[in-house]
Amino acid sequence: MANLKSREEIELMRESALIVSQTLGMLAKEIKPGVNTLYLDQLAESFIRDHQAVPGFLGLYDFPNTLCVSPNEQVVHGIPNDKPLEEGDILSVDCGALKNGFYGDHAYTFEVGEVAEETKKLLEVTKKSLYIGIKAFCLGNRVGDLGNAIQSYTESHGYGVVRELVGHGLGKEMHEAPEIPNYGKRGSGKKFLDGMVIAIEPMINQGTKNIRHFSDGWTIKTADNLPSAHFEHNVALIEGKPQLLSTFDYIYEALGIQSDEEVPFKRMVSKA
Numbered sequence: 001m002a003n004l005k006s007r008e009e010i011e012l013m014r015e016s017a018l019i020v021s022q023t024l025g026m027l028a029k030e031i032k033p034g035v036n037t038l039y040l041d042q043l044a045e046s047f048i049r050d051h052q053a054v055p056g057f058l059g060l061y062d063f064p065n066t067l068c069v070s071p072n073e074q075v076v077h078g079i080p081n082d083k084p085l086e087e088g089d090i091l092s093v094d095c096g097a098l099k100n101g102f103y104g105d106h107a108y109t110f111e112v113g114e115v116a117e118e119t120k121k122l123l124e125v126t127k128k129s130l131y132i133g134i135k136a137f138c139l140g141n142r143v144g145d146l147g148n149a150i151q152s153y154t155e156s157h158g159y160g161v162v163r164e165l166v167g168h169g170l171g172k173e174m175h176e177a178p179e180i181p182n183y184g185k186r187g188s189g190k191k192f193l194d195g196m197v198i199a200i201e202p203m204i205n206q207g208t209k210n211i212r213h214f215s216d217g218w219t220i221k222t223a224d225n226l227p228s229a230h231f232e233h234n235v236a237l238i239e240g241k242p243q244l245l246s247t248f249d250y251i252y253e254a255l256g257i258q259s260d261e262e263v264p265f266k267r268m269v270s271k272a
């Protein structure tokens with residue numbers, strides 16, 4: 001099933017995504033050396049509940065927290081703990097919220113203090129690949145076109161594209177069909193249709209694409225212990241074109257970053 005959403009449902013999903021966007025923006029100001037991820041998790045849970053929503057990950061498949069926090073060589077699904085962040089770390093923060101029966105789910109990889117140049121490059125390329133993937137989410141394309149766009153761009157930089165973890169449809173369930181891999185063959189897979197809402201989430205490794213599972217049953221890290229980056233947006237297909245439901249604007253505002261990368265995918269505001 002394609003799980004197509006009505007325009008009304010998409011507007012509700014925009015609200016759910018907005019809460020996650022604002023949560024990540026709030027966290028952006030708190031992520032610095034010396035802070036631990038359990039503290040960030042508590043801030044996020046309170047923030048989401050204060051906004052009449054429910055943490056989307058807490059208890060989902062028995063996950064114990066509100067945030068997935070994955071520093072450095074961890075790819076995704078890291079569990080918050082009391083270990084302080086250190087200067088030069090990167091931290092992927094993935095957050096979900098449930099409001100009005102719909103999920104929002106997106107992620108950003110933050111720099112903790114001053115980060116090595118080659119790590120900055122990994123973040124820059126991974127984030128750019130997210131927007132390249134979003135651009136490919138349009139009528140006439142298929143799932144494989146989107147995956148191929150992300151894969152071609154990131155592999156051209158020598159990076160590894162994680163195979164075992166993928167993006168997904170989003171809606172009343174956190175994970176709906178179709179799966180949205182960050183790799184693939186052009187012209188293959190399901191056709192994109194108006195009303196689809198998906199989470200696009202490149203997970204890109206500086207070195208090998210291969211991963212390892214921690215014994216905690218959750219955390220996933222790179223096999224070579226080199227850093228991994230993760231950026232995720234929620235996107236609806238409306239009138240043949242991708243439209244962002246989530247935004248990194250709150251993060252950029254908190255960090256003083258100028259960016260116009262979301263502009264082509266924002267909702268058009270009709271003229272008065």
Ligand code: MG
Binds near residue numbers: 094
């Ligand atoms: Mg996510």
Ligand code: MG
Binds near residue numbers: 168199
């Ligand atoms: Mg996701």
